[in-house]
Amino acid sequence: xxxxxxxxxxxxxxxxxxxxxxxxxxxxxxxxxxxxxxxxxxxxxxxxxxxxxxxxxxxxxxxxxxxxxxxxxxxxxxxxxxxxxxxxxxxxxxxxxxxxxxxxxxxxxxxxxxxxxxxxxxxxxxxxxxxxxxxxxxxxxxxx
Numbered sequence: 001x002x003x004x005x006x007x008x009x010x011x012x013x014x015x016x017x018x019x020x021x022x023x024x025x026x027x028x029x030x031x032x033x034x035x036x037x038x039x040x041x042x043x044x045x046x047x048x049x050x051x052x053x054x055x056x057x058x059x060x061x062x063x064x065x066x067x068x069x070x071x072x073x074x075x076x077x078x079x080x081x082x083x084x085x086x087x088x089x090x091x092x093x094x095x096x097x098x099x100x101x102x103x104x105x106x107x108x109x110x111x112x113x114x115x116x117x118x119x120x121x122x123x124x125x126x127x128x129x130x131x132x133x134x135x136x137x138x139x140x141x142x143x144x
Contacts, residue, residue, distance in 0.1 A: 042060075
């Protein structure tokens with residue numbers, strides 16, 4: 001089970017009060033992936049916001065008939081915020097490279113969390129901006 005002490009030590013969760021950390025831990029669904037297991041596929045609807053505590057996930061995108069690696073999520077990390085905020089389909093496929101442990105907050109719970117704490121909300125939007133800038137750089141480099 002995800003515990004509030006773990007979250008309190010990780011950005012951006014360190015901005016949240018203890019009662020909200022407990023709220024996350026009560027609501028988060030535990031997910032265990034084996035190597036090669038797919039969490040979500042490109043084009044799927046958003047499943048929510050993920051907190052990755054152990055393991056590694058490869059991020060691929062289907063392009064020109066092939067799966068192109070575009071990144072990795074190494075623990076600890078979080079992801080899924082962009083699709084929850086925009087209600088867009090998942091633009092990539094996420095596959096476990098090794099045994100991986102995650103926790104999922106569904107979309108309404110994540111939105112409630114984001115709107116409950118301004119400092120957490122700002123950190124989430126900063127992360128979104130950083131990820132989008134990183135994606136733009138990756139695309140420009142790949143086009144050269």
